[in-house]
Amino acid sequence: MNIFEDTLPRSERTRPMRVAILGCSGSIGTQALDVCRMHPDKLSVTALAVNSSCDKVVAAAREFGAVHVAVADEARRSDPALEELPPGCELGFGRDAVTRLASLPDVDCVLVAVAGEAGIWASAEALRAGKVWAPANKEALVIAGDLLMPLCKPGRCLPVDSEHNAIYQCLVGERHAEVRRIWLTCSGGPFFGRTREELEHAAAAQALAHPTWTMGPKITIDSATLMNKGLEVIEAHHLFDVPIDDVCVLVHRQSRIHSAVEFADGSVKAQLGPSDMRIPIQYALSYPERWASPATPVDWRDAGALTFDHPDTEAFRCLPLALEAGRAGGTLPCAMNAANEVANAAFRAGTCGFCDIDRTVEAVMSATRVEPLDSVEQVDEVDALARTRARDYLARLA
Structure with a gap:
C-alpha cells in the first residue's frame, strides 16, 4: 500500500474536520490541541482519550466541547475530576473504551498519540472504520505494520511524526517506482560523538536533555540511544513500502531538514522548517490544504551551516538492533x-x-x-x- 499515491479528495473532507485525539495529555496530544485551538473554524474536537490524566482530559473536554471521553486506566473510575466533565459528555474506561472512540460516527480523523503497544488497537479500529488515520504512535506500525497497512485505504493515512510527515510531503505527486532511497534525518541526540566507554556512564538527566526537540521522557531517551531512529526506519518501511536498507539514517544536528527522498535520476527533495511538532500535526489535519503556520518561520539567511554525518552504530547499538528486527x-x-x-x-x-x-x-x-x-x-x-x-x-x- 503506497499511501502517497492517492489522496482524499477535498470534497470528502468535512468542515470543520471532527477529530479524536487519543493521548491528549501527552506532548503530541497537547500540541494537537494547540493546533485545534488556532483553527476552530476548521477543526472540531469531538473525542478525547488519556491513560490516567483525568484533570487534563476534563479541562480539554470543557474547552473544546468534546462529547466523548475515555480513560484507559480503570482505577480512575472514581477520580473526582471527572465530575466536572461537560453535561452530556459520554465517559468510558479501559482499553476498549479508548478503541471505540476511533470508530464513532461523529469522528472523521483519529490522531493516535497514545504511548506504546496500546496504539495498535485504536489504529486498527480507525482503519477498519475508514477514518483518516493520523498515527503519532510509531510503536503501532513497528509492532504491527504487517497487520495495519493492509487495512489502510487510499488517502486515509497522514503520518504525524516529523520525519514521516516530511517524507510524505516529498512524495506527493511522485511515483513509487522512481524512489531510490529515503534519507531519514536524525539529530544525533545529546550524546552525539560520545564513545561506547563514555556512554557506559551516561545519566538519565543528561539523556533527557535533547538538543533540538521537546518531547516526552520515553521518546527522549529513545532519541539518545538512537532506538527512536531505528523504530522510525521500520515505520517508514511500512508506510512507504520501501526495503529497510533503502531507508538511510542521516545525522543532521540542526534539525532543520526533517527528512528527504532521493529519486532514480539523482534528484533529492527535502522538507525543511522550524523544529516545531505543531507543523507536521497541522499538515496531517489540514492536508491537502496548508494553513497559517503555528510556528515562527525560519529566516534562512541567518540559519547558519547545515551539517551531515553517519550514525555511530558501534557506540549506539540500539539502531543496528532495530534494523535487524526490521529485516527479520x-x-x-x-x-x-x-x-x-x-x-x-x-x-x-x-x-x-x-x-x-x-x-x-x-x-x-x-x-x-x-x-x-x-x-x-x-x-x-x-x-x-x-x-x-x-x-x-x-x-x-x-
Whole structure:
C-alpha cells in the first residue's frame, strides 16, 4: 500500500474536520490541541482519550466541547475530576473504551498519540472504520505494520511524526517506482560523538536533555540511544513500502531538514522548517490544504551551516538492533520494542545503565523465536513474553 499515491479528495473532507485525539495529555496530544485551538473554524474536537490524566482530559473536554471521553486506566473510575466533565459528555474506561472512540460516527480523523503497544488497537479500529488515520504512535506500525497497512485505504493515512510527515510531503505527486532511497534525518541526540566507554556512564538527566526537540521522557531517551531512529526506519518501511536498507539514517544536528527522498535520476527533495511538532500535526489535519503556520518561520539567511554525518552504530547499538528486527520482520520487532520499553523505563528509574538498554534488547531478541504476525492478539502474547524476559535479564544485571 503506497499511501502517497492517492489522496482524499477535498470534497470528502468535512468542515470543520471532527477529530479524536487519543493521548491528549501527552506532548503530541497537547500540541494537537494547540493546533485545534488556532483553527476552530476548521477543526472540531469531538473525542478525547488519556491513560490516567483525568484533570487534563476534563479541562480539554470543557474547552473544546468534546462529547466523548475515555480513560484507559480503570482505577480512575472514581477520580473526582471527572465530575466536572461537560453535561452530556459520554465517559468510558479501559482499553476498549479508548478503541471505540476511533470508530464513532461523529469522528472523521483519529490522531493516535497514545504511548506504546496500546496504539495498535485504536489504529486498527480507525482503519477498519475508514477514518483518516493520523498515527503519532510509531510503536503501532513497528509492532504491527504487517497487520495495519493492509487495512489502510487510499488517502486515509497522514503520518504525524516529523520525519514521516516530511517524507510524505516529498512524495506527493511522485511515483513509487522512481524512489531510490529515503534519507531519514536524525539529530544525533545529546550524546552525539560520545564513545561506547563514555556512554557506559551516561545519566538519565543528561539523556533527557535533547538538543533540538521537546518531547516526552520515553521518546527522549529513545532519541539518545538512537532506538527512536531505528523504530522510525521500520515505520517508514511500512508506510512507504520501501526495503529497510533503502531507508538511510542521516545525522543532521540542526534539525532543520526533517527528512528527504532521493529519486532514480539523482534528484533529492527535502522538507525543511522550524523544529516545531505543531507543523507536521497541522499538515496531517489540514492536508491537502496548508494553513497559517503555528510556528515562527525560519529566516534562512541567518540559519547558519547545515551539517551531515553517519550514525555511530558501534557506540549506539540500539539502531543496528532495530534494523535487524526490521529485516527479520514477523514477531521480532514486537519483542524488540517491548524489551526497549522495559529497559528505557528502568534507565529512567535509575535501576540500569544507559548501555544496559541495548544489552537488554539484544538478549530478548536472541531469545525470541521469529514467527509470522497473524493477529493483534498474537501481538499481546509476544509483547508480554518479551517484557518478562527483559525484566528477568535486568534483574540478573542488578
